[in-house]
Amino acid sequence: MGNLIKVLTRDIDHNAAHFFLDFENAQPTESEKEIYNQVNVVLKDAEGILEDLQSYRGAGHEIREAIQHPADEKLQ
Numbered sequence: 001m002g003n004l005i006k007v008l009t010r011d012i013d014h015n016a017a018h019f020f021l022d023f024e025n026a027q028p029t030e031s032e033k034e035i036y037n038q039v040n041v042v043l044k045d046a047e048g049i050l051e052d053l054q055s056y057r058g059a060g061h062e063i064r065e066a067i068q069h070p071a072d073e074k075l076q
Contacts, residue, residue, distance in 0.1 A: 062075075
């Protein structure tokens with residue numbers, strides 16, 4: 001990560017260094033393991049939340065029915 005920051009903060013025209021960052025196969029070091037595990041749990045939860053949000057169809061019909069029938073406990 002430090003190499004990426006170094007390259008981005010230098011003058012790109014005068015930076016002849018070539019490097020490759022392999023994000024897909026990157027593995028956390030021992031010192032990064034605890035944070036990696038915490039972030040991984042959050043990201044897995046986020047996937048489910050995102051799926052729920054994407055499949056949300058709205059509740060417009062249900063809201064209209066509840067407003068039109070205020071005495072109906074089932075609709076409320």
